[in-house]
Amino acid sequence: xxxxxxxxxxxxxxxxxxxxxxxxxxxxxxxxxxxxxxxxxxxxxxxxxxxxxxxxxxxxxxxxxxxxxxxxxxxxxxxxxxxxxxxxxxxxxxxxxxxxxxxxxxxxxxxxxxxxxxxxxxxxxxxxxxxxxxxxxxxxxxxxxxxxxxxxxxxxxxxxxxxxxxxxxxxxxxxxxxxxxxxxxxxxxxxxxxxxxxxxxxxxxxxxxxxxxxxxxxxxxxxxxxxxxxxxxxxxxxxxxxxxxxxxxxxxxxxxxxxxxxxxxxxxxxxxxxxxxxxxxxxxxxxxxxxxxxxx
Amino acid sequence: xxxxxxxxxxxxxxxxxxxxxxxxxxxxxxxxxxxxxxxxxxxxxxxxxxxxxxxxxxxxxxxxxxxxxxxxxxxxxxxxxxxxxxxxxxxxxxxxxxxxxxxxxxxxxxxxxxxxxxxxxxxxxxxxxxxxxxxxxxxxxxxxxxxxxxxxxxxxxxxxxxxxxxxxxx
Numbered sequence: 001x002x003x004x005x006x007x008x009x010x011x012x013x014x015x016x017x018x019x020x021x022x023x024x025x026x027x028x029x030x031x032x033x034x035x036x037x038x039x040x041x042x043x044x045x046x047x048x049x050x051x052x053x054x055x056x057x058x059x060x061x062x063x064x065x066x067x068x069x070x071x072x073x074x075x076x077x078x079x080x081x082x083x084x085x086x087x088x089x090x091x092x093x094x095x096x097x098x099x100x101x102x103x104x105x106x107x108x109x110x111x112x113x114x115x116x117x118x119x120x121x122x123x124x125x126x127x128x129x130x131x132x133x134x135x136x137x138x139x140x141x142x143x144x145x146x147x148x149x150x151x152x153x154x155x156x157x158x159x160x161x162x163x164x165x166x167x168x169x170x171x172x173x174x175x176x177x178x179x180x181x182x183x184x185x186x187x188x189x190x191x192x193x194x195x196x197x198x199x200x201x202x203x204x205x206x207x208x209x210x211x212x213x214x215x216x217x218x219x220x221x222x223x224x225x226x227x228x229x230x231x232x233x234x235x236x237x238x239x240x241x242x243x244x245x246x247x248x249x250x251x252x253x254x255x256x257x258x259x260x261x262x263x264x265x266x267x268x269x270x271x272x273x274x275x276x277x278x279x280x281x282x283x284x285x286x287x288x289x290x291x292x293x294x295x296x
Numbered sequence: 297x298x299x300x301x302x303x304x305x306x307x308x309x310x311x312x313x314x315x316x317x318x319x320x321x322x323x324x325x326x327x328x329x330x331x332x333x334x335x336x337x338x339x340x341x342x343x344x345x346x347x348x349x350x351x352x353x354x355x356x357x358x359x360x361x362x363x364x365x366x367x368x369x370x371x372x373x374x375x376x377x378x379x380x381x382x383x384x385x386x387x388x389x390x391x392x393x394x395x396x397x398x399x400x401x402x403x404x405x406x407x408x409x410x411x412x413x414x415x416x417x418x419x420x421x422x423x424x425x426x427x428x429x430x431x432x433x434x435x436x437x438x439x440x441x442x443x444x445x446x447x448x449x450x451x452x453x454x455x456x457x458x459x460x461x462x463x464x465x466x
Contacts, residue, residue, distance in 0.1 A: 016356060020386040023360040027378035030364075034374035035425050047368045051324075054317065055369065058324035 105269060111159035112272050124148050124273040126156070129173060138178040138201065138265075140164070144273060145172040153233055155274045161239035161262030162186065162227060163271055174273075178265050179240065180208065188240050189228035193218055196228055199241055199259060208241050210257040215248045219257060235276045239263070305456050307350060315342050315452065316362065324369055333433045336441030339366060340414055341448050343381060344407055347388040348395050359385035373425050380417035384410040400446035408442030 034040045109125070116123045126142035144150050146169055154166040156176050164178040179186050184201040188210070195218060197210045213219060223243040229236025241259035248255045319338040327335065339362055346354035363378030370377075387410055388395065395403055415435050423429065 016386055016389045019356040020382055023356045023382045024379060027360060027363065027375040027382060030375035031373060031379065031421065031425075040374050044368050044374065047365070051365065051369055054321050055324050058321045059326060062326070 108159070108268055108270050112270055115157060115159045116272050122275040124150060124275065126150075126174075126271050126273050128269050128271065138164075138181040138184075138203070139167075140176045140178065141173050142176055142271065142273070143173060145170045145174050147171060149275075150174050150273055155234050155238070155276075156271050157238060157274060158263045158265075158268050158271050160264060161241075162234065163263045163265055165233070166273060176271070179261060179263075180206075180265055186234060186240055187228045187230045188225040189236075190219055191224040191226055192220075195219060196230065197225070199225060207244065208259040208261060210243075210259060211254065213255050213257055215250065215253070215255045217255060219243060219246060219255070221246060224262075225259060235274065307456060309353070311455060312346055312350065312354065315346075316358075319343075320362070320365060320369070323366060330433075334436050334440055336437050336444045337411060337414065340381065340384070340411055341407070341441055341445060342452075343385055344388045344410065345448060345452055347385050348392045348403075351389055351392045355389060356382050356385050373421060376418050376421040379421065380414040383417060384414050387413075400449055403449070404442045404445040407445045408438055411438035411441040414438070 030040065112125060116125075124144050126144040129141045129143050131140060142156075150166055150169050152166050152169055156163045156165060162179055164176045164181070164184070166174050167177040168175040177184055178201070179199070180201045180203070182201055182203045186199045187196070188199050189196050197213050197217075197219075199208050200211050202209050210219070210225070221243055224239065225241045225243065227234035227236055227238045227240055239262035241261050243257060243259050245258040246255060247257070316339070319342040322335075322338045343354070343359055343362060347359075359381035360378045363381040364375070366372075366377040367374050388407075391406070395406060398406070412435060415438055419429075419434065
């Protein structure tokens with residue numbers, strides 16, 4: 001061994017071999033302690049904090065290079081990305097709008113489902129295709145026709161009340177005459193006292209009115225009018241209108257009674273065609289001018 | 297040319313410290329695992345260099361503490377680098393006078409196996425503590441370290457060489 005034969009003036013403290021023994025056993029001890037008991041973790045953390053500047057120094061060039069390359073992203077790349085993002089935003093907006101419309105449709109369909117169940121469960125759901133082109137008439141065209149066994153005279157309702165009546169049926173579509181159609185009659189009954197009457201439409205922009213009601217008839221504001229079921233066309237008990245104004249003018253034979261429809265007549269996209277025809281005995285052939293029939 | 301023929305200047309302690317800091321920093325650079333396997337262990341090389349030429353100042357104590365630092369930086373088992381560096385640094389210290397007279401390529405022949413031994417000791421420690429065998433590529437660093445040794449010696453001696461060689465030799 002070289003170290004043992006050194007002259008005295010080359011001596012360097014403890015001999016290297018004994019140092020080796022000391023440090024080797026020390027590191028072995030550290031190894032065992034760390035593997036067995038994991039108690040050196042705090043010391044490790046402290047020293048690693050001291051090492052942090054060096055680690056930063058080692059990783060800094062990499063991150064700086066990264067930043068520099070980021071800085072020199074070309075203008076065109078940014079523009080392209082901007083355009084792409086704007087396109088995506090437009091698309092997303094359109095989808096969002098459709099989503100909202102679908103949500104409203106869904107809510108309405110659910111209400112109609114409830115309405116159909118309360119009406120004995122028979123009926124055909126119909127979607128409004130378009131308004132009638134004639135601005136003077138209050139008519140709709142819906143997407144159910146003879147194929148779906150729709151017949152003229154069937155009642156059309158929405159979740160809130162009567163909307164109108166099927167008046168013309170084509171193979172695939174049919175026409176609904178709304179209760180607001182001029183002179184479209186609906187036989188009704190006041191819920192409060194059972195007073196019968198007939199509600200007539202007064203044109204698309206005007207409210208409904210109850211005609212042929214004596215001046216002294218017991219009818220007030222906010223009275224609810226439901227179908228009476230008298231003529232067999234309309235099932236009894238469907239909400240039709242609510243009285244909004246009663247004019248009792250002594251100069252005329254009848255009171256002027258204005259009502260507003262219970263149903264959102266011109267608002268919805270989905271309606272229910274009720275399939276509930278009451279079979280009545282044939283009308284006695286007396287030539288009496290009775291109430292007009294609902295269906296033409 | 298045998299290195300011992302040259303008369304080297306006194307080395308300041310701050311320079312030794314600086315070289316160690318640089319070596320540890322290169323070890324801390326987040327290389328990929330393959331690059332890291334191919335790259336030589338700079339800390340070990342610098343340590344061997346100073347053990348060879350400054351054996352009075354840099355010894356096994358330094359080897360131990362450098363190993364501890366690397367263990368902490370890597371998050372390895374505590375003491376694996378320390379043990380390996382202590383053992384191999386002792387082999388350099390025991391022969392440092394002899395080694396100083398060798399030409400650089402012969403020094404490399406001695407240094408290469410020591411680097412190999414470093415990896416072998418660390419591999420044994422890891423296997424003993426339950427790690428899986430990573431593959432033979434971990435020994436490539438020993439070969440590249442031996443190749444790099446002459447270059448490292450020349451670089452580190454740049455600062456040590458005396459500018460006025462003729463005057464000193466006379």
